[in-house]
Amino acid sequence: MSTVNESPAGSSKALRVSQSRQSRSAFPLAGTGDGLVDAAGVLSRTIGGALAARGVRGPLPIGAPADVLAKAAEMLGPATLREHGIGTDAALQHVAQLLLEHGIHLAHPHAAAHLQPPPLAVAVAADVLVSAENGSQDTYDSGPAGIAVERWVVSALAKLAGLGEHATGVFTPGGSLSNMMALLLARDAAAAKHGINVRKDGVAGLPRPVILCSELAHFSVHRACATLGLGEASVIGVPADEQHRMHPDALAPILRELGPSATPVCIFATAGTTDFGSIDPLPVLAKIAHRHGAWFHVDAAYGFGALFSERLAGKLAGIELAHSITVDMHKIGWQPAAASMLLVRDANLFLPLERSVDYLNPPDDARAGYDGLLGRSLQTTRRADAVKVATTLLAYGRQGLGAMVDACHDLARYAEQSIASHPQLELVSPANLTTVVFRYRGNTAPWALDDLNADLRRTLLTSGTALIGRTSVCLEGRDAASSTCLKFTLLNPNSTPADIDGLIDAVVACGQQRETAFRIRGEIGGA
Known part of the structure; x- marks a missing residue:
């Protein structure tokens, strides 16, 4: 067996040739030291001054939407691919100017419309590293470090939520997809109780599936049910109380009236409604879900960040009782989008998503440890969005956030x-x-x-x-x-x-x- 000191004949010469080619490459790549330094220098030169100049403008560019969009399009010129490029410096300067003149300025103190924060500088810097590496989370040989980082982040945040030692999770492109994945897992779990393999046979045999949520729940519930073959009619909106929370006294009779012909697939609670930041009474809803054998999901896309605060964490009491939780760190977490997660209380709950693909994760490779996170996601190629979150958690800790x-x-x-x-x-x-x-x-x-x-x-x-x-x-x-x-x-x-x-x-x-x-x-x- 060879050691690290042994090398194939001629490898030193090959290395010198490779280094020589990199140093004089006409196509600087971000994955090389010189390429990354070049990119950082151009960004510093082009964006630094432009950002300083943007300080005088408001959170949005002045003008009616049609005028602003027309000006931005005009800066790009005709929508035709040029025969010759304008060079890297010029291209970055041009696009930076376009974004800074006609884009959004979230760091402005009068930017207060959406759950869209100004991102932390350290998270943006970490995101640049992820883009430079261009790894993927689906298999070990597509990006091992990113897989380790994602496992670390979901474990840390699952512990923060109190989900227990068997909890895990996966990153997604946003809260809407996290909610859809939760409802997919809930659907398959409910079908399995009826002896139905949804993955193989579809949802036709599932007796009248029902998802119960607050009338103030996010619209992604309806969109997910339409996508998953359950139909938007399967969603029953439960009245909210005067504090904009799902009313348990209204939920219980709805469940009783459904009768044995219906299948309560999921009690879908919200921890932080988009409009009011209101949090449903999680402990009571969890008990009702357990009593009726339903999956208990908590959409905490907005509210999960309250767990970082000693003052506000108590508002989320009961979240530890969930089967699954949606988290958006690109809301209260100050991350560049996207940085959403679906946390689950047991890794076995992801089994409906498992796939074995010969060119990605054949069984013998998987047994040898060369698998990745393909079986936890609806995506194949998936960037390492966990890296910016991990960097932020390391930089600030719970007290800083x-x-x-x-x-x-x-x-x-x-x-x-x-x-x-x-x-x-x-x-x-x-x-x-x-x-x-x-x-x-x-x-x-x-x-x-x-x-x-x-x-x-x-x-x-x-x-x-x-x-x-x-x-x-x-x-x-x-x-x-x-x-x-x-x-x-x-x-x-x-x-x-x-x-x-x-x-x-x-x-x-x-x-x-x-x-x-x-x-x-x-x-x-x-x-």
């Missing part, structure tokens, strides 16, 4: 108090996590407030002044089915109360201006 969570929660509570005390604003929902829902009411007739609030938001977007969200809420005691409301989603831990004051001032000033314009046109009346 918890401090960021607490900072954003503090901002949301400050915004809540400021809105509640403002004479021209109406607080609709308080800060459960980092979102606050409200509306501008000014001095306008109630029937005109929906149009006014929608127009106010669009005006802020078009002017580039502020990026805020909107939603519809059924307001207590109102005749209308739902009312148009505004929303702050606060995920910038560097923002300050003064930034929130400025954001609120911008909303009110715009509301007053649009109210005046509406009144001049005769579109609204006084309150």
Whole structure:
């Protein structure tokens, strides 16, 4: 057997030739030292100055959507492949300028619309390393380090959730796919109880499958059921209480009324609704799911990050009882998208996804340890998104991330108090996590407030002044089915109360201006 000191004849010469070729290569590759240094230098030269210049603009470019998109397209020129390239420096400079002039600026303190944070610098740097390596998670020989890192991250976060020693997980492109995979596993588990092999025979024999979720659950539940052959009609929305949480007292009678002809596939709970950050009563729902033999899934795409905070972690009590959990570290985790995970309490729950493919993971290779994570995913080639998460966890630890969570929660509570005390604003929902829902009411007739609030938001977007969200809420005691409301989603831990004051001032000033314009046109009346 050869040792590391022994080498085939002529290997030293081959190595020198290889190094010589790399040094004078006309095609610098990111996987080489010189190529990565070249890329880093170009990025530093092209983006550094542009980022500094962007400091004067708002979170969105100024202009109507059609105009902004047209300007961005114009910078690229005709949609025809050039015969000759413009060179690496020029190409990077051009694209950097396009993104910085016509893209989104999430680090701006007035960017407060979506669950879309400014990413941590260390995570972005780690993501560059992943792109340079270009490994894949499907097999050992496609990227061993990435596989080890993913196993480490899902193990660490499963422990944080309290799922137990047999827990594991997999990275996915986003919370919607994590939810779909959870429902796929739940579907197959429910079918197996009826002696049905869904993978082989499909879902036709499964007696009336039913998924029960809050009426405020993410729309990906319906989309997943349509994709999985269960049909959107299989989803039953359970009424929410006054705190926007699934009501257990409403769930229990629905399950009783289903009768023996139905199959409760999954009780789908939400830990952090998109609009309100509300968290369903997880311990009670887990007991109901267990009683009816249903899979218990927790969509914690938004709320999982609360576990980093000593102050907020208690809000997720009961998450440890789940069969599966959706996690999005590209929400409260400050990662570049995508960084979603599906965690499961037992690795055997992934068995429906197992595949043996001769050119990827033949059985003898797998037995020898040369397998990967193909059997846990709906994807084959899959980048090592866990690396940026691992780097962040190593860099900041639970306390560092918890401090960021607490900072954003503090901002949301400050915004809540400021809105509640403002004479021209109406607080609709308080800060459960980092979102606050409200509306501008000014001095306008109630029937005109929906149009006014929608127009106010669009005006802020078009002017580039502020990026805020909107939603519809059924307001207590109102005749209308739902009312148009505004929303702050606060995920910038560097923002300050003064930034929130400025954001609120911008909303009110715009509301007053649009109210005046509406009144001049005769579109609204006084309150």
